[in-house]
Amino acid sequence: MENGHPAVRQLRYSPAVGSSHGVEVIDFAALRHMDVHRHRVRPQRPDFHVLALIASGTGSHEADFGAHRLAEGSVVWIRPGMVHRWSDIDACDGPLILFRAGFLPGFTTAEATAPACWRLGRQRLDLALFAAGHLGREHDAAVDTPRLASPALLSHLLAALLLRVLPDAPARTDAASAGHRDRSAGVFGLYRAAVEEHFADWHQVADYARALGYDVRTLTRATRAATGTGAKTFLDQRVLLEAKRLLAHTDLPVVGCARRLGFRDAAAFTTFFRRQTATPPAAWRAAYGADSASGP
Template identity: 75%
Template structure:
Protein backbone atom coordinates (compact mmCIF):
# COMPACT_ATOMS: atom_id res chain seq x y z
CA UNK A 1 0.00 0.00 0.00
CA UNK A 2 1.33 3.42 -0.92
CA UNK A 3 0.95 6.94 0.36
CA UNK A 4 3.15 9.92 1.16
CA UNK A 5 4.93 7.91 3.86
CA UNK A 6 5.95 5.13 1.43
CA UNK A 7 4.84 1.54 1.22
CA UNK A 8 3.36 -0.55 3.99
CA UNK A 9 5.12 -3.89 3.69
CA UNK A 10 2.82 -6.90 3.62
CA UNK A 11 4.73 -9.49 5.65
CA UNK A 12 4.00 -13.17 5.05
CA UNK A 13 4.91 -15.90 7.48
CA UNK A 14 8.06 -17.49 6.09
CA UNK A 15 9.65 -19.66 8.78
CA UNK A 16 13.40 -20.13 8.93
CA UNK A 17 14.92 -23.50 8.12
CA UNK A 18 14.11 -25.87 10.95
CA UNK A 19 11.20 -23.74 12.21
CA UNK A 20 8.35 -25.23 10.19
CA UNK A 21 6.10 -25.73 13.22
CA UNK A 22 3.98 -22.58 13.06
CA UNK A 23 6.09 -20.74 15.64
CA UNK A 24 9.55 -19.19 15.61
CA UNK A 25 11.49 -17.86 18.61
CA UNK A 26 13.83 -14.91 18.05
CA UNK A 27 15.17 -11.98 20.06
CA UNK A 28 15.31 -8.25 19.47
CA UNK A 29 19.05 -8.66 18.90
CA UNK A 30 18.40 -11.30 16.21
CA UNK A 31 15.89 -9.01 14.51
CA UNK A 32 18.44 -6.19 14.41
CA UNK A 33 21.14 -8.47 12.99
CA UNK A 34 18.81 -9.72 10.24
CA UNK A 35 17.54 -6.23 9.38
CA UNK A 36 20.70 -4.32 8.54
CA UNK A 37 18.72 -1.96 6.28
CA UNK A 38 16.46 -0.99 9.20
CA UNK A 39 13.27 -1.79 7.33
CA UNK A 40 11.71 -2.46 10.73
CA UNK A 41 11.23 1.29 11.28
CA UNK A 42 8.84 1.49 8.29
CA UNK A 43 5.14 0.56 8.54
CA UNK A 44 4.50 -3.16 8.04
CA UNK A 45 1.42 -5.36 8.13
CA UNK A 46 2.13 -8.99 9.05
CA UNK A 47 -0.24 -11.87 8.38
CA UNK A 48 1.01 -13.56 11.57
CA UNK A 49 1.27 -12.81 15.29
CA UNK A 50 4.27 -11.09 16.87
CA UNK A 51 4.66 -11.38 20.64
CA UNK A 52 7.61 -9.77 22.42
CA UNK A 53 8.87 -9.04 25.92
CA UNK A 54 11.29 -6.26 26.78
CA UNK A 55 13.62 -7.89 29.29
CA UNK A 56 15.91 -4.86 29.41
CA UNK A 57 16.48 -1.54 27.69
CA UNK A 58 14.02 0.92 26.23
CA UNK A 59 12.65 2.06 22.89
CA UNK A 60 9.49 3.05 21.02
CA UNK A 61 6.89 1.26 18.92
CA UNK A 62 3.85 2.33 16.88
CA UNK A 63 0.78 0.15 16.35
CA UNK A 64 -2.34 1.28 14.49
CA UNK A 65 -1.75 5.01 15.01
CA UNK A 66 -0.71 4.79 18.67
CA UNK A 67 2.83 5.43 19.88
CA UNK A 68 4.08 3.27 22.75
CA UNK A 69 7.12 3.67 24.97
CA UNK A 70 8.96 0.40 25.48
CA UNK A 71 10.71 -0.07 28.82
CA UNK A 72 11.82 -3.04 30.91
CA UNK A 73 8.75 -5.18 31.52
CA UNK A 74 7.02 -4.10 28.33
CA UNK A 75 4.92 -6.64 26.42
CA UNK A 76 3.93 -6.30 22.76
CA UNK A 77 1.30 -8.34 20.92
CA UNK A 78 0.86 -7.52 17.23
CA UNK A 79 -2.04 -9.43 15.69
CA UNK A 80 -2.41 -10.29 11.98
CA UNK A 81 -3.47 -7.30 9.91
CA UNK A 82 -2.29 -4.64 12.36
CA UNK A 83 -0.08 -1.93 10.87
CA UNK A 84 2.93 -1.38 13.08
CA UNK A 85 6.57 -0.37 13.06
CA UNK A 86 9.49 -0.80 15.44
CA UNK A 87 10.23 2.92 15.71
CA UNK A 88 13.34 2.41 17.85
CA UNK A 89 14.41 -0.92 19.36
CA UNK A 90 18.17 -0.39 19.15
CA UNK A 91 18.51 -0.68 22.94
CA UNK A 92 15.83 -3.32 23.57
CA UNK A 93 16.61 -6.89 24.54
CA UNK A 94 14.29 -9.83 25.10
CA UNK A 95 12.40 -12.64 23.34
CA UNK A 96 10.39 -12.09 20.17
CA UNK A 97 8.03 -14.85 19.04
CA UNK A 98 6.35 -15.16 15.64
CA UNK A 99 3.45 -17.56 15.17
CA UNK A 100 0.81 -18.38 12.60
CA UNK A 101 -2.89 -17.63 13.08
CA UNK A 102 -4.52 -20.79 14.38
CA UNK A 103 -1.34 -22.04 16.07
CA UNK A 104 -2.72 -20.76 19.37
CA UNK A 105 -6.42 -21.76 19.45
CA UNK A 106 -8.90 -20.37 21.93
CA UNK A 107 -7.47 -16.86 22.34
CA UNK A 108 -9.95 -14.93 20.19
CA UNK A 109 -11.37 -12.87 23.05
CA UNK A 110 -7.91 -11.99 24.35
CA UNK A 111 -6.80 -10.94 20.88
CA UNK A 112 -9.71 -8.53 20.67
CA UNK A 113 -9.37 -6.96 24.10
CA UNK A 114 -5.63 -6.99 24.85
CA UNK A 115 -3.84 -3.76 23.83
CA UNK A 116 -0.87 -3.84 21.48
CA UNK A 117 1.48 -2.87 24.33
CA UNK A 118 1.26 -3.11 28.11
CA UNK A 119 3.51 -3.31 31.17
CA UNK A 120 4.38 -6.21 33.48
CA UNK A 121 5.61 -5.80 37.03
CA UNK A 122 9.00 -7.27 37.93
CA UNK A 123 7.67 -10.56 39.32
CA UNK A 124 5.38 -11.27 36.37
CA UNK A 125 8.13 -10.28 33.94
CA UNK A 126 10.52 -12.75 35.56
CA UNK A 127 7.99 -15.56 35.24
CA UNK A 128 7.13 -14.60 31.66
CA UNK A 129 10.80 -14.58 30.67
CA UNK A 130 11.19 -18.06 32.17
CA UNK A 131 8.21 -19.24 30.12
CA UNK A 132 9.74 -17.68 27.00
CA UNK A 133 13.07 -19.35 27.72
CA UNK A 134 11.35 -22.74 28.06
CA UNK A 135 9.56 -22.19 24.74
CA UNK A 136 12.84 -21.11 23.14
CA UNK A 137 14.70 -24.21 24.33
CA UNK A 138 11.98 -26.57 23.11
CA UNK A 139 11.87 -24.73 19.79
CA UNK A 140 15.65 -24.99 19.43
CA UNK A 141 15.55 -28.70 20.27
CA UNK A 142 12.83 -29.27 17.68
CA UNK A 143 14.81 -27.38 15.04
CA UNK A 144 18.05 -29.29 15.69
CA UNK A 145 16.57 -32.70 16.52
CA UNK A 146 13.36 -33.24 14.52
CA UNK A 147 12.49 -36.47 16.37
CA UNK A 148 12.00 -34.31 19.50
CA UNK A 149 9.67 -31.93 17.70
CA UNK A 150 6.15 -31.60 19.09
CA UNK A 151 3.93 -28.83 17.66
CA UNK A 152 1.37 -29.56 20.41
CA UNK A 153 4.01 -28.99 23.09
CA UNK A 154 5.18 -25.77 21.44
CA UNK A 155 1.56 -24.58 21.23
CA UNK A 156 0.97 -25.30 24.93
CA UNK A 157 4.19 -23.56 25.95
CA UNK A 158 3.25 -20.51 23.87
CA UNK A 159 -0.20 -20.47 25.47
CA UNK A 160 1.39 -20.64 28.91
CA UNK A 161 3.68 -17.72 28.06
CA UNK A 162 0.86 -15.51 26.84
CA UNK A 163 -1.40 -16.43 29.75
CA UNK A 164 1.40 -15.49 32.13
CA UNK A 165 1.98 -12.18 30.36
CA UNK A 166 -1.61 -11.04 29.71
CA UNK A 167 -2.47 -7.75 31.45
CA UNK A 168 -4.38 -7.97 34.72
CA UNK A 169 -7.48 -6.45 33.12
CA UNK A 170 -7.90 -9.65 31.13
CA UNK A 171 -8.58 -11.46 34.41
CA UNK A 172 -10.94 -8.94 36.00
CA UNK A 173 -14.00 -10.36 37.71
CA UNK A 174 -16.30 -8.54 35.29
CA UNK A 175 -14.79 -10.14 32.21
CA UNK A 176 -16.24 -13.18 30.51
CA UNK A 177 -14.33 -16.29 31.52
CA UNK A 178 -12.82 -18.64 28.92
CA UNK A 179 -15.29 -21.35 28.02
CA UNK A 180 -18.34 -19.32 29.09
CA UNK A 181 -21.27 -18.93 26.73
CA UNK A 182 -20.58 -15.19 26.42
CA UNK A 183 -17.02 -15.93 25.34
CA UNK A 184 -18.09 -18.48 22.75
CA UNK A 185 -20.77 -16.17 21.33
CA UNK A 186 -18.31 -13.29 21.17
CA UNK A 187 -15.68 -15.42 19.42
CA UNK A 188 -18.21 -16.33 16.76
CA UNK A 189 -19.36 -12.72 16.42
CA UNK A 190 -15.83 -11.37 16.20
CA UNK A 191 -14.82 -13.91 13.54
CA UNK A 192 -17.90 -13.05 11.50
CA UNK A 193 -17.26 -9.31 11.87
CA UNK A 194 -13.73 -9.85 10.60
CA UNK A 195 -15.11 -11.64 7.57
CA UNK A 196 -18.01 -9.33 6.73
CA UNK A 197 -17.38 -5.86 8.21
CA UNK A 198 -16.92 -4.38 4.72
CA UNK A 199 -20.39 -5.59 3.75
CA UNK A 200 -22.51 -5.72 6.91
CA UNK A 201 -22.72 -2.58 9.03
CA UNK A 202 -25.70 -3.55 11.20
CA UNK A 203 -25.57 -5.89 14.19
CA UNK A 204 -28.92 -7.28 13.04
CA UNK A 205 -27.20 -8.72 9.95
CA UNK A 206 -24.83 -10.71 12.15
CA UNK A 207 -27.60 -11.77 14.51
CA UNK A 208 -29.61 -13.16 11.62
CA UNK A 209 -26.61 -14.95 10.09
CA UNK A 210 -25.51 -16.49 13.40
CA UNK A 211 -28.93 -17.38 14.77
CA UNK A 212 -28.77 -15.06 17.80
CA UNK A 213 -30.79 -12.00 18.63
CA UNK A 214 -29.16 -8.57 18.83
CA UNK A 215 -29.40 -8.46 22.62
CA UNK A 216 -27.47 -11.74 22.94
CA UNK A 217 -24.64 -10.40 20.76
CA UNK A 218 -24.62 -7.14 22.68
CA UNK A 219 -24.43 -8.84 26.08
CA UNK A 220 -21.72 -11.24 24.94
CA UNK A 221 -19.62 -8.49 23.36
CA UNK A 222 -19.95 -6.27 26.41
CA UNK A 223 -18.92 -9.13 28.71
CA UNK A 224 -15.90 -10.11 26.59
CA UNK A 225 -14.75 -6.78 25.15
CA UNK A 226 -16.25 -4.18 27.46
CA UNK A 227 -18.30 -2.51 24.74
CA UNK A 228 -21.53 -3.12 22.90
CA UNK A 229 -21.82 -5.13 19.70
CA UNK A 230 -22.57 -2.04 17.58
CA UNK A 231 -19.64 -0.07 19.02
CA UNK A 232 -17.34 -3.06 18.46
CA UNK A 233 -18.44 -3.29 14.83
CA UNK A 234 -18.11 0.46 14.26
CA UNK A 235 -14.60 0.50 15.75
CA UNK A 236 -13.52 -2.29 13.40
CA UNK A 237 -14.84 -0.39 10.38
CA UNK A 238 -13.22 2.83 11.64
CA UNK A 239 -9.84 1.16 12.14
CA UNK A 240 -9.82 -0.12 8.56
CA UNK A 241 -10.90 3.29 7.33
CA UNK A 242 -7.93 4.89 9.09
CA UNK A 243 -5.57 2.26 7.65
CA UNK A 244 -6.81 2.97 4.13
CA UNK A 245 -6.64 6.74 4.56
CA UNK A 246 -3.18 6.67 6.13
CA UNK A 247 -1.48 3.99 4.09
CA UNK A 248 -3.01 4.09 0.59
CA UNK A 249 -3.57 6.68 -2.11
CA UNK A 250 -7.23 5.72 -2.50
CA UNK A 251 -9.48 8.79 -2.71
CA UNK A 252 -12.04 9.13 0.05
CA UNK A 253 -14.73 7.81 -2.29
CA UNK A 254 -12.59 4.74 -3.01
CA UNK A 255 -12.15 4.12 0.72
CA UNK A 256 -15.91 4.40 1.17
CA UNK A 257 -16.56 1.82 -1.55
CA UNK A 258 -13.88 -0.52 -0.19
CA UNK A 259 -15.65 -0.45 3.18
CA UNK A 260 -19.11 -1.07 1.76
CA UNK A 261 -20.63 2.42 2.01
CA UNK A 262 -23.09 3.23 -0.75
CA UNK A 263 -21.88 6.80 -1.12
CA UNK A 264 -19.12 8.99 0.22
CA UNK A 265 -21.59 11.12 2.16
CA UNK A 266 -22.61 8.20 4.39
CA UNK A 267 -18.96 7.30 4.92
CA UNK A 268 -18.07 10.88 5.84
CA UNK A 269 -20.97 11.05 8.29
CA UNK A 270 -19.91 7.76 9.89
CA UNK A 271 -16.26 8.82 10.13
CA UNK A 272 -17.04 12.27 11.52
CA UNK A 273 -19.33 10.75 14.17
CA UNK A 274 -16.43 8.59 15.38
CA UNK A 275 -13.50 11.06 15.31
CA UNK A 276 -15.15 14.52 15.09
CA UNK A 277 -13.54 15.34 11.72
CA UNK A 278 -14.08 14.18 8.17
CA UNK A 279 -11.89 11.55 6.51
CA UNK A 280 -10.10 14.03 4.22
CA UNK A 281 -9.26 16.27 7.17
CA UNK A 282 -8.08 13.28 9.23
CA UNK A 283 -5.83 12.10 6.37
CA UNK A 284 -4.32 15.58 6.03
CA UNK A 285 -3.73 15.82 9.79
CA UNK A 286 -2.13 12.36 9.90
CA UNK A 287 0.11 13.18 6.92
CA UNK A 288 1.20 16.44 8.52
CA UNK A 289 1.97 14.70 11.81
CA UNK A 290 3.98 12.09 9.94
CA UNK A 291 6.16 14.66 8.21
CA UNK A 292 6.96 16.17 11.61
CA UNK A 293 7.93 12.73 12.92
CA UNK A 294 5.15 12.74 15.49
Protein backbone atom coordinates in the same frame (compact mmCIF):
# COMPACT_ATOMS: atom_id res chain seq x y z
CA MET B 1 0.55 -3.74 -2.30
CA GLU B 2 -2.33 -5.91 -1.12
CA ASN B 3 -5.32 -4.61 0.81
CA GLY B 4 -4.97 -1.19 -0.82
CA HIS B 5 -2.13 -0.11 1.45
CA PRO B 6 0.72 0.83 -0.92
CA ALA B 7 2.73 2.53 1.85
CA VAL B 8 2.53 -0.52 4.12
CA ARG B 9 4.85 -3.49 3.80
CA GLN B 10 2.87 -6.75 3.90
CA LEU B 11 4.60 -9.44 5.97
CA ARG B 12 3.77 -13.12 5.47
CA TYR B 13 4.64 -15.77 7.99
CA SER B 14 7.87 -17.27 6.69
CA PRO B 15 9.66 -19.37 9.32
CA ALA B 16 13.31 -20.25 9.25
CA VAL B 17 14.37 -23.54 7.68
CA GLY B 18 13.29 -26.39 9.93
CA SER B 19 10.93 -24.22 11.97
CA SER B 20 7.63 -25.35 10.47
CA HIS B 21 5.55 -25.75 13.64
CA GLY B 22 3.61 -22.50 13.55
CA VAL B 23 5.73 -20.72 16.15
CA GLU B 24 9.27 -19.35 16.21
CA VAL B 25 11.35 -17.66 18.91
CA ILE B 26 13.97 -15.02 18.07
CA ASP B 27 15.20 -11.91 19.88
CA PHE B 28 15.69 -8.22 19.15
CA ALA B 29 19.36 -8.75 18.31
CA ALA B 30 18.37 -11.30 15.65
CA LEU B 31 15.72 -8.94 14.28
CA ARG B 32 18.28 -6.16 13.90
CA HIS B 33 20.77 -8.58 12.30
CA MET B 34 18.18 -9.78 9.75
CA ASP B 35 16.95 -6.27 8.97
CA VAL B 36 20.13 -4.52 7.84
CA HIS B 37 18.11 -2.11 5.66
CA ARG B 38 15.96 -1.04 8.65
CA HIS B 39 12.64 -1.91 7.05
CA ARG B 40 11.35 -2.24 10.61
CA VAL B 41 11.06 1.55 11.01
CA ARG B 42 8.51 1.79 8.18
CA PRO B 43 4.84 0.75 8.47
CA GLN B 44 4.27 -2.98 8.08
CA ARG B 45 1.28 -5.28 8.36
CA PRO B 46 1.97 -8.89 9.38
CA ASP B 47 -0.43 -11.77 8.87
CA PHE B 48 0.88 -13.41 12.06
CA HIS B 49 1.24 -12.61 15.76
CA VAL B 50 4.35 -11.08 17.32
CA LEU B 51 4.67 -11.15 21.12
CA ALA B 52 7.72 -9.22 22.35
CA LEU B 53 9.14 -8.88 25.88
CA ILE B 54 11.55 -6.07 26.72
CA ALA B 55 14.07 -7.62 29.11
CA SER B 56 16.31 -4.55 29.09
CA GLY B 57 16.86 -1.27 27.26
CA THR B 58 14.49 1.38 26.02
CA GLY B 59 12.88 2.22 22.69
CA SER B 60 9.61 3.02 20.99
CA HIS B 61 6.93 1.35 18.91
CA GLU B 62 3.82 2.46 17.01
CA ALA B 63 0.72 0.37 16.35
CA ASP B 64 -2.42 1.57 14.59
CA PHE B 65 -1.81 5.27 15.34
CA GLY B 66 -0.78 4.73 18.96
CA ALA B 67 2.80 5.50 20.07
CA HIS B 68 4.34 3.49 22.92
CA ARG B 69 7.54 4.00 24.87
CA LEU B 70 9.36 0.73 25.55
CA ALA B 71 11.32 -0.02 28.70
CA GLU B 72 12.19 -2.98 30.89
CA GLY B 73 9.01 -4.97 31.45
CA SER B 74 7.18 -3.73 28.35
CA VAL B 75 5.09 -6.30 26.48
CA VAL B 76 4.14 -5.73 22.84
CA TRP B 77 1.48 -7.87 21.18
CA ILE B 78 1.11 -7.25 17.45
CA ARG B 79 -1.91 -9.10 16.13
CA PRO B 80 -2.46 -10.10 12.47
CA GLY B 81 -3.55 -7.15 10.36
CA MET B 82 -2.19 -4.46 12.68
CA VAL B 83 -0.22 -1.71 10.97
CA HIS B 84 2.84 -1.10 13.12
CA ARG B 85 6.47 -0.09 13.04
CA TRP B 86 9.44 -0.56 15.35
CA SER B 87 10.31 3.13 15.41
CA ASP B 88 13.31 2.60 17.74
CA ILE B 89 14.51 -0.74 19.08
CA ASP B 90 18.27 -0.26 18.68
CA ALA B 91 18.82 -0.56 22.45
CA CYS B 92 16.14 -3.17 23.23
CA ASP B 93 16.87 -6.72 24.27
CA GLY B 94 14.49 -9.61 24.86
CA PRO B 95 12.60 -12.40 23.10
CA LEU B 96 10.14 -12.12 20.22
CA ILE B 97 7.69 -14.96 19.67
CA LEU B 98 6.25 -15.17 16.16
CA PHE B 99 3.25 -17.45 15.64
CA ARG B 100 0.66 -18.12 12.99
CA ALA B 101 -2.90 -16.84 13.29
CA GLY B 102 -4.96 -19.75 14.58
CA PHE B 103 -1.99 -21.51 16.23
CA LEU B 104 -3.60 -20.84 19.61
CA PRO B 105 -7.37 -21.38 19.47
CA GLY B 106 -9.32 -20.09 22.43
CA PHE B 107 -7.59 -16.72 22.88
CA THR B 108 -10.08 -14.67 20.87
CA THR B 109 -11.21 -12.57 23.83
CA ALA B 110 -7.63 -11.93 24.92
CA GLU B 111 -6.72 -10.78 21.42
CA ALA B 112 -9.66 -8.39 21.30
CA THR B 113 -9.17 -6.83 24.73
CA ALA B 114 -5.40 -6.75 25.22
CA PRO B 115 -3.72 -3.46 24.31
CA ALA B 116 -0.85 -3.29 21.85
CA CYS B 117 1.60 -2.52 24.68
CA TRP B 118 1.60 -2.78 28.47
CA ARG B 119 4.08 -3.19 31.35
CA LEU B 120 4.90 -6.02 33.73
CA GLY B 121 6.41 -5.69 37.18
CA ARG B 122 9.79 -7.21 37.91
CA GLN B 123 8.48 -10.49 39.34
CA ARG B 124 6.03 -11.12 36.50
CA LEU B 125 8.67 -10.15 33.94
CA ASP B 126 11.11 -12.69 35.40
CA LEU B 127 8.46 -15.43 35.21
CA ALA B 128 7.52 -14.39 31.66
CA LEU B 129 11.15 -14.49 30.51
CA PHE B 130 11.50 -17.93 32.12
CA ALA B 131 8.40 -19.11 30.20
CA ALA B 132 9.69 -17.60 26.96
CA GLY B 133 13.05 -19.27 27.52
CA HIS B 134 11.38 -22.65 28.02
CA LEU B 135 9.40 -22.17 24.81
CA GLY B 136 12.57 -21.14 22.98
CA ARG B 137 14.50 -24.19 24.15
CA GLU B 138 11.70 -26.56 23.12
CA HIS B 139 11.50 -24.81 19.76
CA ASP B 140 15.26 -25.16 19.22
CA ALA B 141 15.09 -28.83 20.18
CA ALA B 142 12.27 -29.39 17.68
CA VAL B 143 14.35 -27.78 14.93
CA ASP B 144 17.59 -29.58 15.82
CA THR B 145 16.00 -32.98 16.49
CA PRO B 146 12.76 -33.39 14.50
CA ARG B 147 11.79 -36.58 16.33
CA LEU B 148 11.41 -34.47 19.49
CA ALA B 149 9.11 -32.00 17.77
CA SER B 150 5.69 -31.60 19.39
CA PRO B 151 3.44 -28.82 18.06
CA ALA B 152 1.02 -29.58 20.90
CA LEU B 153 3.76 -28.98 23.48
CA LEU B 154 4.81 -25.76 21.78
CA SER B 155 1.19 -24.62 21.73
CA HIS B 156 0.78 -25.32 25.45
CA LEU B 157 3.99 -23.49 26.31
CA LEU B 158 2.91 -20.48 24.25
CA ALA B 159 -0.49 -20.51 25.96
CA ALA B 160 1.24 -20.56 29.35
CA LEU B 161 3.39 -17.59 28.35
CA LEU B 162 0.35 -15.61 27.22
CA LEU B 163 -1.49 -16.39 30.44
CA ARG B 164 1.53 -15.14 32.38
CA VAL B 165 1.84 -11.83 30.53
CA LEU B 166 -1.77 -10.86 29.76
CA PRO B 167 -2.98 -7.90 31.81
CA ASP B 168 -5.87 -8.21 34.25
CA ALA B 169 -6.40 -11.95 33.97
CA PRO B 170 -9.91 -12.82 35.25
CA ALA B 171 -10.19 -14.34 38.70
CA ARG B 172 -11.38 -17.93 39.03
CA THR B 173 -15.11 -18.38 39.56
CA ASP B 174 -17.45 -21.26 40.31
CA ALA B 175 -18.05 -23.89 37.63
CA ALA B 176 -21.44 -22.49 36.56
CA SER B 177 -20.06 -18.98 36.11
CA ALA B 178 -17.02 -20.32 34.29
CA GLY B 179 -19.25 -22.31 31.95
CA HIS B 180 -21.39 -19.25 31.17
CA ARG B 181 -18.25 -17.20 30.55
CA ASP B 182 -16.89 -19.84 28.20
CA ARG B 183 -20.15 -19.97 26.22
CA SER B 184 -20.24 -16.18 26.01
CA ALA B 185 -16.62 -16.11 24.86
CA GLY B 186 -17.46 -18.69 22.21
CA VAL B 187 -20.30 -16.56 20.85
CA PHE B 188 -18.07 -13.51 20.82
CA GLY B 189 -15.35 -15.47 19.03
CA LEU B 190 -17.76 -16.34 16.23
CA TYR B 191 -18.96 -12.74 16.04
CA ARG B 192 -15.44 -11.34 16.00
CA ALA B 193 -14.38 -13.72 13.21
CA ALA B 194 -17.47 -12.81 11.18
CA VAL B 195 -16.82 -9.09 11.67
CA GLU B 196 -13.25 -9.54 10.50
CA GLU B 197 -14.48 -11.28 7.36
CA HIS B 198 -17.47 -9.07 6.51
CA PHE B 199 -16.99 -5.62 8.09
CA ALA B 200 -16.58 -4.02 4.66
CA ASP B 201 -19.98 -5.35 3.54
CA TRP B 202 -22.15 -5.76 6.65
CA HIS B 203 -22.54 -2.67 8.83
CA GLN B 204 -25.47 -3.83 11.00
CA VAL B 205 -25.33 -6.31 13.85
CA ALA B 206 -28.54 -7.87 12.56
CA ASP B 207 -26.64 -9.08 9.49
CA TYR B 208 -24.26 -11.05 11.71
CA ALA B 209 -27.06 -12.31 13.94
CA ARG B 210 -28.82 -13.82 10.92
CA ALA B 211 -25.63 -15.39 9.59
CA LEU B 212 -24.59 -16.85 12.95
CA GLY B 213 -28.02 -17.96 14.16
CA TYR B 214 -28.15 -15.72 17.25
CA ASP B 215 -30.30 -12.75 18.06
CA VAL B 216 -28.85 -9.25 18.32
CA ARG B 217 -29.16 -9.19 22.12
CA THR B 218 -27.10 -12.37 22.46
CA LEU B 219 -24.31 -10.92 20.33
CA THR B 220 -24.46 -7.66 22.27
CA ARG B 221 -24.25 -9.40 25.67
CA ALA B 222 -21.36 -11.60 24.55
CA THR B 223 -19.44 -8.68 23.05
CA ARG B 224 -19.96 -6.51 26.12
CA ALA B 225 -18.77 -9.33 28.40
CA ALA B 226 -15.62 -9.75 26.31
CA THR B 227 -14.74 -6.17 25.44
CA GLY B 228 -16.82 -3.85 27.62
CA THR B 229 -18.62 -2.41 24.58
CA GLY B 230 -21.72 -3.44 22.66
CA ALA B 231 -21.76 -5.38 19.41
CA LYS B 232 -22.55 -2.30 17.29
CA THR B 233 -19.76 -0.26 18.87
CA PHE B 234 -17.32 -3.14 18.31
CA LEU B 235 -18.36 -3.34 14.65
CA ASP B 236 -18.16 0.42 14.12
CA GLN B 237 -14.71 0.55 15.69
CA ARG B 238 -13.48 -2.16 13.32
CA VAL B 239 -14.80 -0.25 10.29
CA LEU B 240 -13.29 2.96 11.67
CA LEU B 241 -9.88 1.37 12.18
CA GLU B 242 -9.77 0.22 8.55
CA ALA B 243 -10.93 3.64 7.42
CA LYS B 244 -8.04 5.24 9.30
CA ARG B 245 -5.60 2.76 7.79
CA LEU B 246 -6.82 3.55 4.28
CA LEU B 247 -6.69 7.30 4.83
CA ALA B 248 -3.24 7.22 6.44
CA HIS B 249 -1.48 4.66 4.27
CA THR B 250 -3.01 4.98 0.79
CA ASP B 251 -3.75 7.74 -1.67
CA LEU B 252 -7.29 6.50 -2.29
CA PRO B 253 -9.70 9.45 -2.52
CA VAL B 254 -12.41 9.61 0.12
CA VAL B 255 -14.93 8.19 -2.34
CA GLY B 256 -12.57 5.26 -2.95
CA CYS B 257 -12.29 4.62 0.79
CA ALA B 258 -16.08 4.74 1.02
CA ARG B 259 -16.45 2.12 -1.73
CA ARG B 260 -13.75 -0.10 -0.20
CA LEU B 261 -15.63 -0.11 3.12
CA GLY B 262 -19.09 -0.69 1.71
CA PHE B 263 -20.64 2.76 2.07
CA ARG B 264 -23.13 3.80 -0.59
CA ASP B 265 -21.32 7.09 -1.25
CA ALA B 266 -18.70 9.48 0.10
CA ALA B 267 -21.31 11.46 2.03
CA ALA B 268 -22.39 8.41 4.04
CA PHE B 269 -18.77 7.53 4.77
CA THR B 270 -18.00 11.09 5.83
CA THR B 271 -21.02 11.15 8.14
CA PHE B 272 -19.91 7.87 9.75
CA PHE B 273 -16.27 8.96 10.12
CA ARG B 274 -17.18 12.35 11.52
CA ARG B 275 -19.62 10.83 14.01
CA GLN B 276 -16.88 8.49 15.26
CA THR B 277 -13.98 10.95 15.37
CA ALA B 278 -15.54 14.45 15.29
CA THR B 279 -13.24 15.06 12.29
CA PRO B 280 -13.94 14.85 8.52
CA PRO B 281 -11.90 12.19 6.67
CA ALA B 282 -9.92 14.74 4.67
CA ALA B 283 -8.90 16.63 7.80
CA TRP B 284 -7.93 13.40 9.57
CA ARG B 285 -5.81 12.38 6.56
CA ALA B 286 -4.06 15.75 6.58
CA ALA B 287 -3.14 15.26 10.24
CA TYR B 288 -2.23 11.57 10.24
CA GLY B 289 -1.49 10.59 6.64
CA ALA B 290 1.88 9.35 5.42
CA ASP B 291 2.88 12.74 4.03
CA SER B 292 2.42 14.39 7.43
CA ALA B 293 4.03 11.66 9.51
CA SER B 294 7.44 12.25 10.97
CA GLY B 295 10.30 10.15 9.64
CA PRO B 296 12.04 7.36 11.55
